[in-house]
Amino acid sequence: MLSRYLPILRWGRRYTPALFADDALAALIVTIMLIPQSLAYALIAGLPPEVGLYASMAPLLAYAVFGTSNTLAVGPVAVVSLMTASAVGRLVEAGGPDYIMAAAALALITGVMLLALGVLRLGFLANFLSHPIIAGFITASGVLIAASQMKHVLGVSAHGDTLVEIGESLGAHLGQTNPVTLAIGAGSILFLFLTRAFLQKLLHAAGLSERLAASIAKAGPLLAVIGATAIVAGFGLEAKGVAIVGDIPRGLPPVAVPDFDAALWRELAGAAFLITIIGYVESVSVAQTLAAKRRERIDLDQELVGLGASNIAAGVTGGFPVTGGFARSVVNFDAGARTPAAGAFTAAGIALAALFLTPFLYYLPQATLAATIIVAVLSLINIGAIRRTWAYSKSDFAAMMITIFGVFLFGVEVGVTAGVALSILLLLFRASKPHCAIVGQVPGTEHFRNINRHDVITSPSVAALRIDGNLFFANARFLEDKLLGLAADAPELRHIVLMCSAVNEIDASALESLEAINERLKQAGVVFHLSEVKGPVMDRLKHSHFLERLTGRVFLSQFDAMHALAPETFKLVNGAPSHQSADVLK
Amino acid sequence: MLSRYLPILRWGRRYTPALFADDALAALIVTIMLIPQSLAYALIAGLPPEVGLYASMAPLLAYAVFGTSNTLAVGPVAVVSLMTASAVGRLVEAGGPDYIMAAAALALITGVMLLALGVLRLGFLANFLSHPIIAGFITASGVLIAASQMKHVLGVSAHGDTLVEIGESLGAHLGQTNPVTLAIGAGSILFLFLTRAFLQKLLHAAGLSERLAASIAKAGPLLAVIGATAIVAGFGLEAKGVAIVGDIPRGLPPVAVPDFDAALWRELAGAAFLITIIGYVESVSVAQTLAAKRRERIDLDQELVGLGASNIAAGVTGGFPVTGGFARSVVNFDAGARTPAAGAFTAAGIALAALFLTPFLYYLPQATLAATIIVAVLSLINIGAIRRTWAYSKSDFAAMMITIFGVFLFGVEVGVTAGVALSILLLLFRASKPHCAIVGQVPGTEHFRNINRHDVITSPSVAALRIDGNLFFANARFLEDKLLGLAADAPELRHIVLMCSAVNEIDASALESLEAINERLKQAGVVFHLSEVKGPVMDRLKHSHFLERLTGRVFLSQFDAMHALAPETFKLVNGAPSHQSADVLK
Missing domain, CATH: 3.30.750.24 (STAS domain)
Known part of the structure; x- marks a missing residue:
């Protein structure tokens, strides 16, 4: 019974050195991938880079204790970071301590909601986002995130929650583009595309095993970060107006419950609910896909508890909302993670980075971080899904388009709310007309x-x-x-x-x-x-x-x-019915 | 095509003197029943008596043009009047012109919502109130209305939106009970119970046909009103502190669109939506029951248009929200109404009453009006439905109880909102686990x-x-x-x-x-x-x-x-399968 709510009791007692070796290798590879990602997703959320690192420690430990997937890599992800920026940015001035506090509060509220749904065994609520609506939402979010990061690549300041606002704002500031920043940003994007397209094949051709080549190719963003940092530091480009990450406070995350502010928390609750649903659906899809490959199972209700614990952990350690990420989980799986302990080891890796690596990130240009985001989120854009949905079902396609244009024109929250409302309306309609x-x-x-x-x-x-x-x-x-x-x-x-x-x-x-x-x-x-x-x-x-x-x-x-x-009308051509006419009750 | 949205075009061109005779007789009987009811329901809604008359004219004409039921009697009803009191009372000080204006605005918003649902053919939305939740809501509303009217019977002032508040307020003012008022109120209640129980049998025994006897027995409230008015006027009881209806402005309703107030209307919209759903469900249930008896059909989507037109008509003629009433519709049916024209003739009857009868209602004691309400709403309390639901399904019973106690403890809006939310949650749960x-x-x-x-x-x-x-x-x-x-x-x-x-x-x-x-x-x-x-x-x-x-x-x-x-495992004992193994595609 206890091990149902604490899955670590199940796998923990069977833990062996062989499992440790596998988990530790996977954790090393995921850590290398997660360092630039955590900084970049903090940037999407409008938070200082160290908050990304904080969100990549305690939440991973919590999931290792409460989660049921052996390979899910929890932490900051692009879409949830965008939703955080949208929710907190609407209520609090960006850039100050209030903003950081509100992001942590959002994680805490999200965590409590996830936990409550899990304890009440209400995981079925996540079913009410239809696949086309999720696909539409993710695609539109990818476009929105890429657009929102363009300002860092151009070295201008621009704002906006919708595609129209971002476009107008970028257009207005285009004249102030910093050419050095643009060169670094565009160079980073080009480098990332090339490593993605060719590095794996090159390494494989050079004699590395296919799996190792694929894993090293995932380190492309880290290579870009190291290279760009070295260039900016070596040529003193911050003096030419290149925005850099700057001082990242060294050390482990502060443990503190966010100050309670009833009015703010009530306003955050709606966004927290959307993050709860979107984060859960995304995470469970990945976890199920990976579990099935090894004939493992995940427990849909316990996953709510695991993600809830992760977000509560993020909330009380100065982080922001987290969930299971697709790309990192696949890398974790491919690198051979065998138990949730791999996540805990990743947390240890990030802790080491936070303690010793941050000074080396001082000259990291924001344009390069933005480039890693843009290249990463372009893979979220799923034109194939749009085409397939159009071919298969016009009504599903319509729901998808409403969600996509909802996100583009009115922002991420309106888009997903419209999608959910539409899903429920469709469900009610279907249920009212049985076949x-x-x-x-x-x-x-x-x-x-x-x-x-x-x-x-x-x-x-x-x-x-x-x-x-x-x-x-x-x-x-x-x-x-x-x-x-x-x-x-x-x-x-x-x-x-x-x-x-x-x-x-x-x-x-x-x-x-x-x-x-x-x-x-x-x-x-x-x-x-x-x-x-x-x-x-x-x-x-x-x-x-x-x-x-x-x-x-x-x-x-x-x-x-x-x-x-109607005995005259209904008779068997070949004689009497095989079982006699009989009514059971009267 | 046009006659789909204007059903009057269908039955109107086939109208005959014989139909007119039937409809007119039914209208006469319904008018006699509706005069005291319209005054009483205005009292429930916290409105002056003439507003009840206004709500019983134009809405009936509108329904006659747009409605599809031949026997539905539209007008003010108890539950919707209570919902009106709750919604408007929360936002506007009772008793003034703003209150009357807000009630008309509520009718207008409700009408527009009904019309929109009808044009969009969204009538299926009304399916999502399960029967036990509706039965629980109606029963609880009946209790709440009866409790709220006790103050008029006692001749004290009391307030409250929940059973607890009303009980406390009544308890605090019990010492100020006016004995004369109480005598009139209690006497009226006794008289109404007796006429209901025995008048029909007496008249039938005296030689009247069963149908005629039943129709005359429905005039009990009118007899009570006439008797009580005569007594109060004759003995000058208003000098003893008996609250009377007083001056009712003579004449037809004023035609005017309620002043637009964006903030107020936005706040009324939620209540209007609940009235839309509850009113529609109630009305359609009655209309379907009566139509089926004669093998007629009603059009569920067009009924939304019909009720929408009625409420818009109420909104622009100084009325308040209306819907199809159960008791009056049954009387209309029993009295022989054949087409929606019967409703139009009823409106004419009420217009005559508003023009010529109001001076005679000056001395009508409010205690008697309250008595007619109490006796009428006690029939809404359906203990049998509670017992049957308990016997048949414990989960349906639980939903019913949540609704009932929601209404008792938190008022009518919270009760029905909880009921709807619960219904949708149940639906989502069911849909997520197919058999x-x-x-x-x-x-x-x-x-x-x-x-x-x-x-x-x-x-x-x-x-x-x-x-x-x-x-x-x-x-x-x-x-x-x-x-x-x-x-x-x-x-x-x-x-x-x-x-x-x-x-x-x-x-x-x-x-x-x-x-x-x-x-x-x-x-x-x-x-x-x-x-x-x-x-x-x-x-x-x-x-x-x-x-x-x-x-x-x-x-x-x-x-x-x-x-x-698995050919070895699955074979027919008596030889090969009757149709050969074949896969259709590959």
Whole structure:
């Protein structure tokens, strides 16, 4: 029981030196990747670089204790960093201690929400973002992030939460472009594209194993950072107006609960909820993909607890919201991580960097950090998904486009809120119209099929409706409308049979609707019958008065029903039905 | 086309003197019932009595033009009046012209919302109040209204939006009870109960037809009003402190659009939405019940237009929110109304009353009006529904209780909001866990059934999952978790077959999940197959790359699949399968 909420108890007691060796190697490679990423994502969030490092320590330790994925790499990620910038930037002046405090508070609130959803086992809530809406949101966020980083590459100041604002702001400041900064930024982008495209192949050709070559190629951003830092320091380019990272405070993160500010926290809650949902969905998708490759399982509800603990840890150690990142997790998996301990070792690696490496990052140009972001987020832009969705489903495509243009025109929060609202609206709409079919007999058989799709036998005095789903409040009114409509449209109708072969549950609302239908049909002179009611549904119905009041009967099979109600019309060509007509109750 | 939005064009051109005679008689009886009701419901809403009359004229005319029910009696009703009092009372000081203006604005906003939902054909949104939640809400509102009217019966002043507040306020003022008022109030209640219980039987025994006797018995409130007014006037009881209705301005309603106040209207919008939903659900339930009795139909989307037009009419003629009332509609039906024209004639009756009758209502004691309300709303309290829900479904019962205590403890708006939120949460939860079953072969047949319910044949290397519902975003993750879990839990598994006999649609999210499942199972060494895919679903799948990438096959039947994948295990006892193993695509 305890190990359900503390998965470390399960894998921890089976930990071996061999597992340690694998986890430590994976952690080394992920650390090399995470150092520039953590600085860059702090930049997206509008936070000082050390906050990115802080968010890459305690949260990883917390996930190692509470998480269920062996390979998920938790930490700052691009989309959540953008959402942080948008949420905090709306409420607090950028650049001051209040901003840093608010970002930590946002992480804490997000963590508490995730934890609460996990304890209440409400992980299913994350299902209500449809894939096209998520894909649209991620793609649009990628474009928005890339656009927002252009100011660092150009060396100008620009602001804005939407694509239009950013574009206008960049356009207005374009004349102030710093040519040296632009050279460094554009050079970094070019270098990163080239390493990405060719380094792995080159190293492999040079005799390295394919996996090692791939892992080293992931160090492209680190190489860019080292090279650019050396160039700026060597040529004294900060004097030419190149913005540099500057002093990063050395040391481990401060442990402190963010000051409580009721008004601010209430305003942050909405953004925290969106980060909760988006972060969880992203993280779980990655974790499931990787777990399946090794036939491992993750626990969807416990993942909420794990990510909740991570964000709470981020909140109380001066960090900002974190989640499981796609690219780093894949590297962690490929590098051979075997248990969540790999994450803890990564945290140790970042701690060493925070203690000893920060002075060497003084001359790191912001343009190079921005370049690593731009190259990284371009891979978020998924044109293929847009094309595939268009080909497969126009309504899904429409939802995707609303989300994308919501993000572009109104910002990340409006975009994802519109997407969620649209998803729920779609769900309500679907749930209110279950699939159903008027059925008739396939000649010479006991089978009944949709009259619109098959050549079947029907009777003018008996109508049979098959309902393909559970009967519950969302479709109860639909059922009333459908069945009463049948009676209203065909004055010669004398019997209606509701075929319940696909009904696994009838809730109190649907029961009341069935009672109302029975009563109304009775007054209209139509007898109401059921057929093929499943055992558990029948047991529940016996707890009500419905069966006593039912004007008609409950038939074991649809054939029995039609044979009994219109014997001349419904008969087997080859003699009697194989099981005798029998109604189970009355 | 035009007659779809203007149903009057349909029935109007077939109108005959015989229909007129029927409609006019029904209108006369409803008018007699509506005069005291309209005054009383204005009292509930905290409005002057003439506003109740105004709300009983133009809205009825509008519904006659746009509505689709032949017998629905639109006008002020108890629950919506309570919601009006709660919404407007929270924002505006009671008793002044601002309050009256805000109530009209509320009607206008409600009308525009109803109209918008109707034009957008979003009537399905009303399905998301489950019956137990509606029943709980109506019952709790009935109690709350009865409690709120006790002050008029006692002749004291008391306030409060919740049962607790009203109780405390009444308790504090109990000492100031006016004995004469109490005598009139209690006497009226007694008289109303007696006429309700016995008048119909007495009249019937005296030789009147049962229907006529029932109709006259409905005039009980009018008799109480006439009697009490005569007593107060005759004995000069207003000098003894009995609160009377006093001057009611004579004449027809003023036509004017309520002054636009952006801040106020924004605050009213939430309440208007709740009134929209509650009013619509109530009205449609009544209209459907009555229509079914005569095998007529109502158009659920056009009803939104009809009620929207009614509320807009109320808003621009100094009224307050209206909807179809249960009791009056039943009387209208029983009295023989044949077309919506009966409502228009009722409006004419009320107009005559407003022009000529109001001076006679000067001495009408408020205690008697309150008595008519109390007796009327006690019939809203539905203990039977609570008991039945408890017997049938504990989860539905829980939702009902949350709604009831929400209304009692936090007021009508919180109660219904909690009910709606709970309904949607329940819906999301249900949608995320579709019914599914691992199936095995019923020995000697081609049938496959749930292994937990039937004695069936299975294979250790092949698992077959039947999913009983459409595959879409809400359950896509569940499907991934379920199928990957099958593979993770059984290392000897080599094939998984997804049986799609109940799948009528696969949306883009579910398609992506199927692709992910296929890919992940492939990496785990498990082959993924489908069986019994319906024609239209197959057509859609051909628009994607899924079928090309599928590691396994698409089988026509589940038996074909199992026979092909584990021929030794799955065979018919009596020879070969009746139709040959064939996969449709590859």
